[in-house]
Amino acid sequence: MTSTAMTAALRVEGLGVCYGALVALEDVSWEVSRGELLGIIGPNGAGKSSCYDAVSALMPRSGSVYLHGRDISGVPAHGLARLGIKRAFQQNAFFDQLTVRDNMVAALGGTASLGTSILRPLAAGRHAQALREQAGDCLARFGLPPECHGLRPDEISYGMQRMLSIALAYGAGAEVLLLDEPAAGLGGADMAALSALLRSLKAEGVALVVIEHHMDLIMSVADRICVLNLGRPLACGTPAEIQRDPRVLQAYLGGEP
Template sequence: MASSGETRRGASEVLRVEGLTVQYGALVALRDVSWSVHNDEILGIIGPNGAGKSSCFAAVTNAVTHRGRTFLDKADVSALRTFDLAGRGLRRTFQQNSFFGELTVLQNAVSAIFRDFSTDLATSLFAPWREATTRRAAELAAAQLLDFFGIARQYHDQLPGDIPYGVQRLLSVALAYGTGAKVLLLDEPAAGLSGGDMKKLADVLIGLRKRNLALVVIEHHMDLIMSIADRIVMIDQGAMLATGTPVDIQRDPRVREAYLGRDE
């Protein structure tokens, strides 16, 4: 884990947000929040319920009206649509599982990577054998994606609603990652998990970091975020209260008073 103020050797800043402010009527949900994340790094965001953490992700992905600027690979993407940001590699998950319930697990994975394997109309009409070959390649890549996320082959032909909850959480992360992700924003990925399922999730997130992905993780499970994060940002009442390594955060009396000492 990188020490305070350091980044990993060769790491570069992938995502930077400056002065994010979100207001819902008279309620200021987020106030002048700024942070950055590098490739090969996990940035944790913690804070009490209602602190503004999810509003932060909504602002970063331009899914809510806000003030402030967002830079992806040093390019200002503050005005891009959420869909276009995803195409550039900025992806996110939500607190609830997100997948197509009527498709199998494998079909869901194929849908997440279809852009890299789609064929044009002419090919579909006049060279159907080529389309079939492309479809098989997409299914193979989708199976490999699921394998990487620890989703066993026995689940690939099942509907997401029929697989264990812990596997559903991994599937939601896998679908958000897809192919070509540069930054992955994860909103409470460990919600509802415990024991072995949480260990599997931690292993997956560390594996993604080793792939030079930049991860930003909102999480209430302190044991998990303290064990995997390189740096942590603490938000309370919409404002940044502290930032630093997990050790710095645990020692900060403001954090202990505002969050770590409270019942979750």
């Protein structure tokens, strides 16, 4: 089922970004529905990261952003997570001195308030234990086994760090999850685990938007792909349509139709 047959979870219309006189993004529009993965690809400098930063309200932009049909163009970056729009950045970012589990606890909302800890210590203790159990369940869901939960992030493999980054972005749940090159540096079993995770999140109804350079991965998991080139939309369609599009072949995929 394509997004045209469903109500879009997230839709952007006429997105534009300028750095002074430099036009980084111009008239970019796309949408993604629940249970769908939209891939965003393009050569280096195509505007992919600018597109994510614009959608995430991290930079001045033109155009409009809609969540389930509601115009959220005026919502600042810090308010998007409360609406269910979450983002994992290209570079891993952790609390290095905390354990993997405590990083997840922080992503879920941290510990009880100081007042509760002082006035109701038993309740605070139960709350902390419940959060630790919830964190353990979340980590296991994202492919992080219990034996790594007590380690620091720099003590686990790079593949696990990438999964932890996605888990922390997702937190207690997401309507829309934006991922910036989640497969960077991965291969073999780690790549297979990431592919399985993306399919699982789709099956659970999450709307996924994924920037990716790893063509084998994005062609296998995406429902639709938007191709950017020089800050402008070049093509949008199913993976099969994108692979046959002569404009894409010339600009990015490096071949002839």
